[in-house]
Amino acid sequence: MSGTAHAELFAPPSESAGLKNLVGLSREALEAEITACGEPAFRARQLWQWIYSKGVTEFGAMTSLSKAFRARLEEHFVVRRPEVVQDLTSSDGTRKWLLRFSDGQEVETVYIPEDDRGTLCVSSQVGCTLTCKFCHTGTQRLVRNLSPAEIISQIMLARDALGEWPSTRLDRKITNVVMMGMGEPLYNYDNVATALKIAMDGEGVAISKRKITLSTSGVVPEMERCGRELGVNLAVSLHAVDDDTRDKIMPINKKYPLKQLLQTCRDYPGTSNARRITFEYVMLKGVNDSPEDARALIKLLKDIPAKVNLIPFNPWPGSFFECSSNNAIHRFAQILNDGQLSAPVRATRGEDILAACGQLKSESERKRKSERT
Numbered sequence: 001m002s003g004t005a006h007a008e009l010f011a012p013p014s015e016s017a018g019l020k021n022l023v024g025l026s027r028e029a030l031e032a033e034i035t036a037c038g039e040p041a042f043r044a045r046q047l048w049q050w051i052y053s054k055g056v057t058e059f060g061a062m063t064s065l066s067k068a069f070r071a072r073l074e075e076h077f078v079v080r081r082p083e084v085v086q087d088l089t090s091s092d093g094t095r096k097w098l099l100r101f102s103d104g105q106e107v108e109t110v111y112i113p114e115d116d117r118g119t120l121c122v123s124s125q126v127g128c129t130l131t132c133k134f135c136h137t138g139t140q141r142l143v144r145n146l147s148p149a150e151i152i153s154q155i156m157l158a159r160d161a162l163g164e165w166p167s168t169r170l171d172r173k174i175t176n177v178v179m180m181g182m183g184e185p186l187y188n189y190d191n192v193a194t195a196l197k198i199a200m201d202g203e204g205v206a207i208s209k210r211k212i213t214l215s216t217s218g219v220v221p222e223m224e225r226c227g228r229e230l231g232v233n234l235a236v237s238l239h240a241v242d243d244d245t246r247d248k249i250m251p252i253n254k255k256y257p258l259k260q261l262l263q264t265c266r267d268y269p270g271t272s273n274a275r276r277i278t279f280e281y282v283m284l285k286g287v288n289d290s291p292e293d294a295r296a297l298i299k300l301l302k303d304i305p306a307k308v309n310l311i312p313f314n315p316w317p318g319s320f321f322e323c324s325s326n327n328a329i330h331r332f333a334q335i336l337n338d339g340q341l342s343a344p345v346r347a348t349r350g351e352d353i354l355a356a357c358g359q360l361k362s363e364s365e366r367k368r369k370s371e372r373t
């Protein structure tokens with residue numbers, strides 16, 4: 001299914017009658033709304049800064065705007081945040097929010113603090129059409145795409161919660177954004193692109209494209225466009241070194257097999273040794289973790305500026321894989337390092353707060369169902 005067909009089938013609900021949410025509009029769309037209210041275009045720029053640089057949600061507090069304009073804004077518009085259903089902080093500082101949108105759908109957003117950075121993991125869809133066998137979200141059917149507002153407001157809500165407005169603060173905790181939460185971002189390309197352009201705008205949320213990474217399971221037809229139009233870093237969920245294994249654990253491989261996927265990576269705009277593609281590799285015991293697999297991985301990536309993230313598998317109820325042993329993971333990493341491939345082992349984070357992607361949402365749905373019966 002093409003990205004466009006996906007977008008049509010699983011479109012977010014249109015705004016309900018009443019006040020229109022200004023969050024998620026591109027600069028041009030915001031300007032069109034404001035000039036339609038009879039205000040000059042430069043007012044849209046002021047409003048943009050209030051919303052995205054200062055993080056203000058009440059028009060009354062936007063003091064550089066005239067009182068009459070603020071009153072008109074209040075009549076027609078709103079600056080909305082999603083509802084926070086759960087806000088959990090792990091003993092290691094990882095923080096996870098379960099967010100609910102106006103139609104009751106829920107997604108997860110996760111903040112991961114590290115010594116040298118703070119990464120926010122953002123969702124792009126409610127559920128996922130892909131059924132990667134090691135992924136908990138893959139067990140949830142796709143309900144719909146998220147709108148640009150629902151995507152960008154995950155970042156804004158995290159900034160609210162971490163107390164880091166305005167965007168110009170030098171001590172911002174969220175330094176990096178990864179589109180690596182629930183869903184396949186390239187199956188919701190248009191909305192993801194609108195949201196990321198807002199995130200990258202220097203007069204707004206102001207997160208540099210160098211600090212944004214989009215993670216894909218390998219939706220080949222949209223990858224080049226993503227690099228050309230957005231210029232963000234690319235992460236590819238690889239997880240296997242041959243088509244047979246990848247077909248089994250990532251069914252999208254049957255559509256876009258390894259050869260095609262890796263050629264698209266070689267062609268990804270802007271890739272260089274200073275700006276490498278990240279290949280995600282989840283360590284599954286007896287599936288993809290042998291020394292032969294490690295050597296095959298070096299061969300596969302030899303002419304791509306690449307680094308490999310080794311991810312210890314995080315089991316969830318009903319998952320049928322086991323995580324590779326520590327020994328197997330470190331032996332695998334060592335072989336890659338000896339082959340000049342950087343291969344950090346990702347630390348498992350937030351284990352005490354249902355850390356597997358999609359687990360919190362499933363738990364919330366289960367509770368809601370049991371409350372209804």
Ligand code: SF4
Pocket residue numbers: 128129130131132135136137138139181182183184217237
């Ligand atoms: S790994 Fe990503 S693409 Fe695959 S099922 Fe999970 S959310 Fe979907």
